Amino acid sequence: xxxxxxxxxxxxxxxxxxxxxxxxxxxxxxxxxxxxxxxxxxxxxxxxxxxxxxxxxxxxxxxxxxxxxxxxxxxxxxxxxxxxxxxxxxxxxxxxxxxxxxxxxxxxxxxxxxxxxxxxxxxxxxxxxxxxxxxxxxxxxxxxxxxxxxxxxxxxxxxxxxxxxxxxxxxxxxxxxxxxxxxxxxxxxxxxxxxxxxxxxxxxxxxxxxxxxxxxxxxxxxxxxxxxxxxxxxxxxxxxxxxxxxxxxxxxxxxxxxxxxxxxxxxxxxxxxxxxxxxxxxxxxxxxxxxxxxxxxxxxxxxxxxxxxxxxxxxxxxxxxxxxxxxxxxxxxxxxxxxxxxxxxxxxxxxxxxxxxxxxxxxxxxxxxxxxxxxxxxxxxxxxxxxxxxxxxxxxxxxxxxxxxxxxxxxxxxxxxxxxxxxxxxxxxxxxxxxxxxxxxxxxxxxxxxxxxxxxxxxxx
Amino acid sequence: xxxxxxxxxxxxxxxxxxxxxxxxxxxxxxxxxxxxxxxxxxxxxxxxxxxxxxxxxxxxxxxxxxxxxxxxxxxxxxxxxxxxxxxxxxxxxxxxxxxxxxxxxxxxxxxxxxxxxxxxxxxxxxxxxxxxxxxxxxxxxxxxxxxxxxxxxxxxxxxxxxxxxxxxxxxxxxxxxxxxxxxxxxxxxxxxxxxxxxxxxxxxxxxxxxxxxxxxxxxxxxxxxxxxxxxxxxxxxxxxxxxxxxxxxxxxxxxxxxxxxxxxxxxxxxxxxxxxxxxxxxxxxxxxxxxxxxxxxxxxxxxxxxxxxxxxxxxxxxxxxxxxxxxxxxxxxxxxxxxxxxxxxxxxxxxxxxxxxxxxxxxxxxxxxxxxxxxxx
Numbered sequence: 001x002x003x004x005x006x007x008x009x010x011x012x013x014x015x016x017x018x019x020x021x022x023x024x025x026x027x028x029x030x031x032x033x034x035x036x037x038x039x040x041x042x043x044x045x046x047x048x049x050x051x052x053x054x055x056x057x058x059x060x061x062x063x064x065x066x067x068x069x070x071x072x073x074x075x076x077x078x079x080x081x082x083x084x085x086x087x088x089x090x091x092x093x094x095x096x097x098x099x100x101x102x103x104x105x106x107x108x109x110x111x112x113x114x115x116x117x118x119x120x121x122x123x124x125x126x127x128x129x130x131x132x133x134x135x136x137x138x139x140x141x142x143x144x145x146x147x148x149x150x151x152x153x154x155x156x157x158x159x160x161x162x163x164x165x166x167x168x169x170x171x172x173x174x175x176x177x178x179x180x181x182x183x184x185x186x187x188x189x190x191x192x193x194x195x196x197x198x199x200x201x202x203x204x205x206x207x208x209x210x211x212x213x214x215x216x217x218x219x220x221x222x223x224x225x226x227x228x229x230x231x232x233x234x235x236x237x238x239x240x241x242x243x244x245x246x247x248x249x250x251x252x253x254x255x256x257x258x259x260x261x262x263x264x265x266x267x268x269x270x271x272x273x274x275x276x277x278x279x280x281x282x283x284x285x286x287x288x289x290x291x292x293x294x295x296x297x298x299x300x301x302x303x304x305x306x307x308x309x310x311x312x313x314x315x316x317x318x319x320x321x322x323x324x325x326x327x328x329x330x331x332x333x334x335x336x337x338x339x340x341x342x343x344x345x346x347x348x349x350x351x352x353x354x355x356x357x358x359x360x361x362x363x364x365x366x367x368x369x370x371x372x373x374x375x376x377x378x379x380x381x382x383x384x385x386x387x388x389x390x391x392x393x394x395x396x397x398x399x400x401x402x403x404x405x406x407x408x409x410x411x412x413x414x415x416x417x418x419x420x421x422x423x424x425x426x427x428x429x430x431x432x433x434x435x436x437x438x439x440x441x442x443x444x445x446x447x448x449x450x451x452x453x454x455x456x457x458x459x460x461x
Numbered sequence: 462x463x464x465x466x467x468x469x470x471x472x473x474x475x476x477x478x479x480x481x482x483x484x485x486x487x488x489x490x491x492x493x494x495x496x497x498x499x500x501x502x503x504x505x506x507x508x509x510x511x512x513x514x515x516x517x518x519x520x521x522x523x524x525x526x527x528x529x530x531x532x533x534x535x536x537x538x539x540x541x542x543x544x545x546x547x548x549x550x551x552x553x554x555x556x557x558x559x560x561x562x563x564x565x566x567x568x569x570x571x572x573x574x575x576x577x578x579x580x581x582x583x584x585x586x587x588x589x590x591x592x593x594x595x596x597x598x599x600x601x602x603x604x605x606x607x608x609x610x611x612x613x614x615x616x617x618x619x620x621x622x623x624x625x626x627x628x629x630x631x632x633x634x635x636x637x638x639x640x641x642x643x644x645x646x647x648x649x650x651x652x653x654x655x656x657x658x659x660x661x662x663x664x665x666x667x668x669x670x671x672x673x674x675x676x677x678x679x680x681x682x683x684x685x686x687x688x689x690x691x692x693x694x695x696x697x698x699x700x701x702x703x704x705x706x707x708x709x710x711x712x713x714x715x716x717x718x719x720x721x722x723x724x725x726x727x728x729x730x731x732x733x734x735x736x737x738x739x740x741x742x743x744x745x746x747x748x749x750x751x752x753x754x755x756x757x758x759x760x761x762x763x764x765x766x767x768x769x770x771x772x773x774x775x776x777x778x779x780x781x782x783x784x785x786x787x788x789x790x791x792x793x794x795x796x797x798x799x800x801x802x803x804x805x806x807x808x809x810x811x812x813x814x815x816x817x818x819x820x821x822x823x824x825x826x827x828x829x830x831x832x833x834x835x836x837x838x
Contacts, residue, residue, distance in 0.1 A: 021501075025525020028513040029506040034483045047499075074500065075485040093498045113498075115489070139485040265544045329484045329544035336479035388479055 112143020673733025
């Protein structure tokens with residue numbers, strides 16, 4: 001389907017000629033996001049400047065039944081921003097203002113195109129902390145983070161994006177502008193639409209302004225490293241830490257392949273002769289942080305850690321966290337095609353899940369490397385294939401992932417912890433939610449989007 | 462062109478293209494993405510375009526391909542931040558070979574690359590401009606040579622004489638030619654490699670260069686161990702302790718301080734993109750500057766100044782847009798000298814600061830260090 005000249009003219013009237021792109025090359029660049037194996041060229045890329053323009057575009061799209069796919073930085077890992085039914089990619093990167101950072105009210109108000117790092121830096125400059133820190137924070141946008149309820153490395157202690165969204169300005173597919181929530185922690189007037197829109201992956205409304213809660217900045221943050229013989233031992237150490245009444249900000253693990261890949265990129269002097277690494281960290285007052293880290297280190301030793309160290313200074317701590325954030329792209333050095341999933345299980349089942357994945361990988365003859373957020377049970381299994389054009393290997397990897405999802409659900413977990421459903425995991429959603437809940441999702445979707453124009457083929461489809 | 466042709470003779474080595482997983486970690490590092498905020502003008506977007514060209518889903522003469530292959534500065538700031546290890550610089554060189562094939566190459570580029578390949582003409586111009594020259598070394602086979610460059614010899618002949626004053630042991634035969642970086646970056650990859658090998662034969666052993674761009678290109682063709690940029694060569698050799706003594710058998714000059722109105726000069730550095738992003742050399746020039754002056758780190762010292770080889774000539778407007786925020790930083794830093802390590806940056810910054818009537822003087826690292834040279838009797 002391509003857009004008619006009249007439709008394109010109308011779009012140009014709304015946003016200005018230079019902000020409507022239809023050249024084949026422009027469309028090609030927006031055909032994919034960070035998800036492998038999903039690609040579809042939109043019919044137009046439109047860059048609106050404000051809420052009003054977004055509303056007019058959506059009204060037009062509903063009237064003419066044109067699919068609209070909202071997009072931030074395109075760094076998501078579930079093909080949430082691929083225009084699989086064509087139509088318009090609505091690029092929100094021009095809405096990139098930080099409107100307010102309030103120390104008095106502990107909040108920030110931003111437009112959706114601001115990068116997570118830019119907002120976090122602005123908060124930091126005001127002596128405040130925005131806790132969610134997805135690995136892609138330097139490139140991902142706040143709008144995209146809210147749309148996928150992005151997680152990150154501090155989820156255990158601080159939660160994820162949904163725990164910080166106070167209010168939203170959102171444009172409905174039919175063009176109405178709604179404001180949900182606001183500036184208050186306590187506000188129970190009506191259904192919690194803020195929470196509904198958070199994680200709705202651009203299928204219910206287009207976010208044009210976001211208010212997030214901030215916290216006072218902790219005095220310091222430090223990390224430490226523990227090495228284990230295998231991932232299961234690291235998993236047991238995590239359980240011991242939590243059972244011991246500790247709630248550190250960060251508990252990340254990497255298996256041997258991931259350590260090797262990260263070390264090859266970052267050159268931090270990590271040990272590569274071990275089976276697993278646990279990166280732990282906490283923030284707070286100097287005295288508390290030291291005590292916390294020592295207690296975590298003790299728990300690791302009790303579970304047979306081969307080697308435990310704590311980072312001496314902030315720079316080293318930040319370097320370790322930065323290296324961890326690069327795990328996925330660093331892993332891609334091992335092959336030519338990198339497929340990732342992020343099924344999650346309750347923490348106590350982590351070690352069991354690791355064993356299951358090993359068995360699945362062996363059965364399907366694929367190499368699966370695992371890293372992830374051990375503290376919250378959200379692991380990232382990554383399948384690296386040597387030849388991106390080997391359709392047989394891709395099919396084996398996909399069968400393996402289907403079994404990983406089934407195993408996660410069986411262990412009381414979920415098919416995706418933080419990356420989202422998008423187009424990539426939609427086929428597995430029913431197994432997770434059940435028929436009735438999926439039907440309800442569809443009814444909610446049609447209440448927001450009667451014409452079904454907003455990100456079709458994703459959630460609610 | 463059809464997909465089948467592409468499969469038989471792929472434009473890009475598939476291994477180079479397959480490295481990119483589209484994570485987007487490169488976006489914030491890219492000057493043209495920062496300028497436009499547009500995917501198409503980001504390294505990730507450009508690699509998506511290259512893939513479409515490779516698999517035939519975009520026409521070879523697609524206008525977006527043409528525009529983006531030229532809009533890219535080629536600064537390679539995306540490389541050190543890429544955890545996947547994408548060698549973007551190599552991809553861009555191949556892309557330009559395709560995009561600027563035959564008559565599609567800008568006329569100016571054709572003239573410049575042809576001029577740079579004229580060894581005799583450069584030799585003559587260097588002689589007229591009084592660039593350094595000194596016959597080939599007769600000592601051991603691996604004695605270091607100073608590369609004089611083509612455009613640097615003509616535009617900034619004092620750089621090579623300053624380099625020689627700092628390291629008199631360097632031989633600088635006048636008959637050497639262009640290293641071919643200009644060609645490789647402007648769609649003549651094969652010629653660029655041929656010229657680099659020719660230079661490698663003319664200057665056997667270690668080649669010391671005063672140009673970051675040339676250093677990176679030469680290292681790519683001849684091997685990293687054959688090439689040393691001047692700051693790498695001087696670093697640890699010239700300076701010991703408080704930056705005064707001379708080492709390495711007393712061959713290199715001792716350095717004191719650079720003074721302005723009786724006080725220590727305040728200096729800042731503009732990195733050379735290929736030196737920093739291609740060869741990972743950025744600490745060395747800073748260490749040298751700290752030894753002889755009060756060093757100020759500019760907020761964007763590591764990002765492209767917009768010179769980018771022929772870019773400032775081919776796309777003067779974009780080149781100035783890239784440079785503009787830097788100029789404010791330079792003025793705000795309260796420095797006496799802005800130091801560069803590449804002739805392109807030198808030309809770009811001299812021109813722009815002169816236009817602004819700035820009091821900041823632009824000098825090559827060799828020139829600044831030679832101001833700090835202690836004359837021993």
